[in-house]
Amino acid sequence: MIITTIKELRDYLDTHRQAGKTIGLVPTMGFLHEGHLSLIRRAKAGNDIVVVSDFVNPTQFAPNEDFESYPRNIERDERLATGAGAHAIFYPSAEEMYPHGSSTFVEVTGDITRVLCGASRPTHFKGVTTVVAMLFNIVQPQKAYFGQKDAQQAAVLMKMVTDLHMDIDLVVCPIVREKDGLAMSSRNTYLSAAERAQAPILNRALREGKAAFEKGENSVEELIQLITGKINEAPLADIDYVSIYAFPSLETIETVEEKALAAVAVRFGKTRLIDNIILEK
Numbered sequence: 001m002i003i004t005t006i007k008e009l010r011d012y013l014d015t016h017r018q019a020g021k022t023i024g025l026v027p028t029m030g031f032l033h034e035g036h037l038s039l040i041r042r043a044k045a046g047n048d049i050v051v052v053s054d055f056v057n058p059t060q061f062a063p064n065e066d067f068e069s070y071p072r073n074i075e076r077d078e079r080l081a082t083g084a085g086a087h088a089i090f091y092p093s094a095e096e097m098y099p100h101g102s103s104t105f106v107e108v109t110g111d112i113t114r115v116l117c118g119a120s121r122p123t124h125f126k127g128v129t130t131v132v133a134m135l136f137n138i139v140q141p142q143k144a145y146f147g148q149k150d151a152q153q154a155a156v157l158m159k160m161v162t163d164l165h166m167d168i169d170l171v172v173c174p175i176v177r178e179k180d181g182l183a184m185s186s187r188n189t190y191l192s193a194a195e196r197a198q199a200p201i202l203n204r205a206l207r208e209g210k211a212a213f214e215k216g217e218n219s220v221e222e223l224i225q226l227i228t229g230k231i232n233e234a235p236l237a238d239i240d241y242v243s244i245y246a247f248p249s250l251e252t253i254e255t256v257e258e259k260a261l262a263a264v265a266v267r268f269g270k271t272r273l274i275d276n277i278i279l280e281k
């Protein structure tokens with residue numbers, strides 16, 4: 001069932017809440033793939049009612065980014081989400097979410113939003129935290145589901161929930177990959193055949209980094225060099241960053257002692273892909 005207005009969604013959820021049902025939320029930008037569906041299945045297993053939001057959020061895109069061209073297909077999304085266990089698909093317009101006069105934002109400040117993707121996308125996470133806070137207020141779920149694919153997003157949202165004392169459990173789910181290791185992403189559809197063939201280098205390089213770590217290499221500099229060298233073997237790869245930070249604080253480290261995140265962003269033509277792996281003893 002597709003619901004397009006906040007009022008209708010609230011009425012629908014109020015009925016279920018009054019009947020004592022628990023609500024799980026899966027925020028997405030649509031053009032669903034197996035990664036999204038794994039979150040929906042997980043939400044279905046842990047809640048009575050599953051709401052999937054399907055909203056390409058304009059405030060998390062910079063003017064030079066792909067807001068206009070971002071792939072959209074609500075009919076297909078409804079079919080896939082329902083098949084995976086969603087009860088309601090919230091599909092609002094930009095005007096519904098940001099009516100005339102809307103001027104309030106939620107922003108997690110500090111290095112956590114400045115490092116990694118925050119460096120090349122300085123306004124991105126402010127848009128993400130604002131829209132997710134709105135969705136939390138509208139849906140009031142007990143649990144919300146996010147992918148490890150966007151590890152920095154998960155870390156920033158955990159900080160928001162902690163800092164604002166939001167009574168919501170964030171469940172972070174593993175990265176779902178294509179057979180050749182490429183992390184599933186709605187943006188993979190932008191890749192040319194040649195770019196698609198080279199894109200699995202992100203996962204291969206991260207796995208080599210993890211293997212070196214497991215053999216005893218714990219210098220962040222050395223591990224970054226190893227991962228960078230591997231990615232540069234793909235002629236079409238143009239590295240935005242290769243970084244390692246403590247996770248989920250995203251604090252700077254020189255050696256990996258506790259749980260850490262090795263993360264990469266790489267451009268193939270005009271498509272920017274991200275991937276990551278957790279390093280942990």
Ligand code: AMP
Pocket residue numbers: 027028029030034035036038039145146147148149150173174175176177183184185186
């Ligand atoms: P998006 O529609 O790209 O904003 O993603 C919506 C949610 O799905 C986010 O929490 C993502 O981290 C998650 N997600 C996207 N791709 C994957 C993937 N390959 N595996 C697991 N989760 C994913």
